[in-house]
Amino acid sequence: MAWTRFGKKKDMPGGLWIKCESCGTMLFRKDFEQRHRVCQTCDYHFTLPARDRIALTADEGSFEEIWERLGAEDVLEFNDRMPYGEKLKATRAKTGESDAMVTGLATVKGIPCALGVMNFRFLGGSMGMVVGEKIARLCERALADGLPVILFACSGGARMHEGAVSLMQMAKTCGALQKLHAAGGVSISVMTHPTTGGVTASFASVCDFLIAEPGALIGFAGPRVIATTIKKELPKGFQRSEFLLEKGQIDCIVERSRMRDELARLLAYATGRDAVAAYKSEDHAVADVGPAADSKDGKKAVKGKSKTKSKAKTKVKAKAKPKKG
Numbered sequence: 001m002a003w004t005r006f007g008k009k010k011d012m013p014g015g016l017w018i019k020c021e022s023c024g025t026m027l028f029r030k031d032f033e034q035r036h037r038v039c040q041t042c043d044y045h046f047t048l049p050a051r052d053r054i055a056l057t058a059d060e061g062s063f064e065e066i067w068e069r070l071g072a073e074d075v076l077e078f079n080d081r082m083p084y085g086e087k088l089k090a091t092r093a094k095t096g097e098s099d100a101m102v103t104g105l106a107t108v109k110g111i112p113c114a115l116g117v118m119n120f121r122f123l124g125g126s127m128g129m130v131v132g133e134k135i136a137r138l139c140e141r142a143l144a145d146g147l148p149v150i151l152f153a154c155s156g157g158a159r160m161h162e163g164a165v166s167l168m169q170m171a172k173t174c175g176a177l178q179k180l181h182a183a184g185g186v187s188i189s190v191m192t193h194p195t196t197g198g199v200t201a202s203f204a205s206v207c208d209f210l211i212a213e214p215g216a217l218i219g220f221a222g223p224r225v226i227a228t229t230i231k232k233e234l235p236k237g238f239q240r241s242e243f244l245l246e247k248g249q250i251d252c253i254v255e256r257s258r259m260r261d262e263l264a265r266l267l268a269y270a271t272g273r274d275a276v277a278a279y280k281s282e283d284h285a286v287a288d289v290g291p292a293a294d295s296k297d298g299k300k301a302v303k304g305k306s307k308t309k310s311k312a313k314t315k316v317k318a319k320a321k322p323k324k325g
């Protein structure tokens with residue numbers, strides 16, 4: 001099959017303008033892409049393709065993909081409108097990806113980590129055998145190499161084409177994370193719009209730190225299904241990040257523009273580096289200052305540069321606390 005990870009096509013419709021799904025504003029596509037797909041009027045965070053997410057998160061050139069050739073098979077010979085096998089082939093050709101998750105090793109502001117990012121463009125980011133396997137392997141790799149794990153969730157849930165096999169990935173990913181946690185490893189889950197179904201009900205919710213992007217739909221069954229089942233009107237903002245933060249389901253909400261800083265802070269904290277310096281600085285050498293004992297020097301070192309990075313002033317809405325694994 002003729003696809004490579006460099007040869008992927010953007011499957012977005014062409015045109016200079018794009019309409020905001022939330023407020024309806026017409027956005028100039030170039031500005032919109034420059035703002036990493038965040039609406040300038042209402043701050044709505046659009047779904048970000050996996051490769052763009054990696055580029056935004058990892059240090060330039062640091063991402064080293066692993067298991068990129070891992071592909072699913074149609075073990076059940078499932079057939080809806082077209083056989084699952086054919087659907088997989090078509091989706092691979094369209095997206096240039098082997099499945100709905102990209103995994104690899106990277107550094108974030110100089111701090112090494114294991115990174116897994118879901119791709120919504122691949123069958124709605126659904127979790128099947130490959131997504132489960134990649135997460136499990138990533139946790140094992142992180143455990144062997146002593147790395148923290150970051151998982152970006154963006155999914156419609158379990159992949160129905162794989163039946164019970166897709167549901168088994170819930171237990172598999174949770175088991176792998178549990179093994180990592182039991183050995184003292186650290187995991188960070190970033191839930192982006194939308195994170196639903198079996199993904200919310202498994203790995204995305206059992207990491208040490210649960211971060212969400214603003215306004216993301218996060219839940220198990222969709223709001224419409226719930227409303228018709230319980231025959232009640234749902235509260236305003238139901239299943240959105242802000243609602244879930246208020247209810248204690250997630251630890252914090254982080255805007256896309258600050259995500260890299262926040263992840264660096266948590267990674268530094270998890271690996272015994274200076275978290276304050278890591279948050280503020282874009283200088284990898286500073287983030288790498290090492291143990292917190294040196295934090296005074298670290299802080300001084302960033303102070304001179306902090307003028308260029310004024311975004312750091314905004315605070316995290318709720319302080320993330322590590323949970324007991």
Ligand SMILES: [Zn+2]
Pocket residue numbers: 020021022023024025039040041042043044
């Ligand atoms: Zn908008």
